Amino acid sequence: MPEAGPPPEPEDMLGTDSVEDDPGMDIDESAAGSDTHRGGFGEFGGDGAGLIDRAFRERIVLVGVTRPDRGSSATEASLDELSLLVDTAGADAVERVCQRRAAPDAATFVGAGKAREIRALAEAVDCDTVVFDDELSPAQQFNLEKLLGRTALDRTAVILDIFAQNASTPEGKAQVELAQLRYRLPRLRGAGRRLSQQAGGIGTRGPGETQLEVDRRRLERRIHKLEGDLRRIAGHRRTQSKARNRTRNRAAAIVGYTNAGKSSLLNRLTAATVAVEDRLFATLDPTTRRLGLPGGETVFLTDTVGFVRKLPHQLVEAFKTTLDVVRDADLLVHVVDGADGDPDGSMAAVREVLTEIEADEIPELVVFNKSDLGRGADRLAQRTEGAVAVSAATGEGMEQLMGAIGDRMRRVAREVELMVPWDRGDVLAGVHREGQVLESTATEQGMRVRARLEPGSAGALRPYVVDGGDIE
Numbered sequence: 001m002p003e004a005g006p007p008p009e010p011e012d013m014l015g016t017d018s019v020e021d022d023p024g025m026d027i028d029e030s031a032a033g034s035d036t037h038r039g040g041f042g043e044f045g046g047d048g049a050g051l052i053d054r055a056f057r058e059r060i061v062l063v064g065v066t067r068p069d070r071g072s073s074a075t076e077a078s079l080d081e082l083s084l085l086v087d088t089a090g091a092d093a094v095e096r097v098c099q100r101r102a103a104p105d106a107a108t109f110v111g112a113g114k115a116r117e118i119r120a121l122a123e124a125v126d127c128d129t130v131v132f133d134d135e136l137s138p139a140q141q142f143n144l145e146k147l148l149g150r151t152a153l154d155r156t157a158v159i160l161d162i163f164a165q166n167a168s169t170p171e172g173k174a175q176v177e178l179a180q181l182r183y184r185l186p187r188l189r190g191a192g193r194r195l196s197q198q199a200g201g202i203g204t205r206g207p208g209e210t211q212l213e214v215d216r217r218r219l220e221r222r223i224h225k226l227e228g229d230l231r232r233i234a235g236h237r238r239t240q241s242k243a244r245n246r247t248r249n250r251a252a253a254i255v256g257y258t259n260a261g262k263s264s265l266l267n268r269l270t271a272a273t274v275a276v277e278d279r280l281f282a283t284l285d286p287t288t289r290r291l292g293l294p295g296g297e298t299v300f301l302t303d304t305v306g307f308v309r310k311l312p313h314q315l316v317e318a319f320k321t322t323l324d325v326v327r328d329a330d331l332l333v334h335v336v337d338g339a340d341g342d343p344d345g346s347m348a349a350v351r352e353v354l355t356e357i358e359a360d361e362i363p364e365l366v367v368f369n370k371s372d373l374g375r376g377a378d379r380l381a382q383r384t385e386g387a388v389a390v391s392a393a394t395g396e397g398m399e400q401l402m403g404a405i406g407d408r409m410r411r412v413a414r415e416v417e418l419m420v421p422w423d424r425g426d427v428l429a430g431v432h433r434e435g436q437v438l439e440s441t442a443t444e445q446g447m448r449v450r451a452r453l454e455p456g457s458a459g460a461l462r463p464y465v466v467d468g469g470d471i472e
Ligand SMILES: Nc1nc2c(ncn2[C@@H]2O[C@H](COP(=O)(O)OP(=O)(O)OP(=O)(O)O)[C@@H](O)[C@H]2O)c(=O)[nH]1
Pocket: 256, 257, 258, 259, 260, 261, 262, 263, 264, 265, 275, 276, 277, 278, 279, 280, 281, 282, 283, 284, 305, 306, 307, 369, 370, 371, 372, 373, 390, 391, 392, 393, 394
């Protein structure tokens, strides 16, 4: 992270309490960013100012490293995707460098010799920025910028930049800003070499506190505030989802790789009008619509943010509130681009994120989309148990998909309420054995139990079910 300018006073994105009055915000601009290259994350996100200069299309050199346990074709594929990410962020990848290396160099990631080579190439092709396909440590990033004489960024920074461009709602903006700040915090440096010129004033540095410490404190305070704001939003969502549970409608979440066609599918199945674009991370905010199934049941279907290989953990962490909708779903509709060159790799990347957000145990229905683009989707569906091939563009396969969603939903465990008379200890034991007891209350007539049960078990216990009557 180069000497980034002081963060501008962030606007209050959530429209709740404004940022605390902080005299420390008013920092001498000239003191920062004296190096030749501009700061990777010099600005807060959400205001259009990202790490990639969009006043013109930056020229970028990509660098990938192949580990001994992986083939170079995986590195090339990853660089192809990085090139697409860079393009989405508004820049052009003009050259790429691949290196074979047993382990990353602690100081410079690629090694000082290779870094000098990259510098020569960067000068030859007149590039502004070098983007590394793996996450750089703050020290590596710093050292590389010195060696390269230009901005060094990593894949994480590029993805954060795209998210910052695409965020439009208060929640989306807050989540992206939080991820950016968490990325920035360990990379703050530079201004700490001198003591702040500012003296006194409530909230400014204490005696001998460096500008760096003041900046860090301010960032931490902002992070804290954003976390609080997002927690409040999550609380509000939970209340809504409880209301949904009371009406006993099932919920399905559409998940998948970015650009797989998730939003197109929601639009096709329901009357939704979510923006569809041939662009990575077009969707950041969840949209939920009611879907009537052929069997007469209703499910709530939600389209949400897409995933990518090496999705920055700061983003996954910050998007927890958005991704609650995935974790709370009864069924995941995993949309895969049937024309994808490496569908298995993309599906693995999606499942990695699902594990990270603790949604990996939710039943999954795999849908291969874009069947209109060739035989890919159909072929993949044939070799994948229970999968369906569709085209969100033409509507092909939609009936089969809705039927499959209904079938899978009917097999999903449901929440039921039972009243078990006191003399039926065997029934109570059965509920405990076959389901997950969520709550039990002793009453005069017997034990009132709220439990999650598979439809089969619920059927057998039907005489004792007092609520949850939608069970067949
Ligand atoms: N040919 C074809 N194109 C499709 C189909 N479904 C979606 N697309 C195209 O694929 C691109 C991405 O579609 P989206 O629906 O925005 O994909 P998404 O998964 O929501 O993407 P993000 O929100 O960016 O993660 C768009 O250009 C769509 O027009 C399909 O069935 N066939």
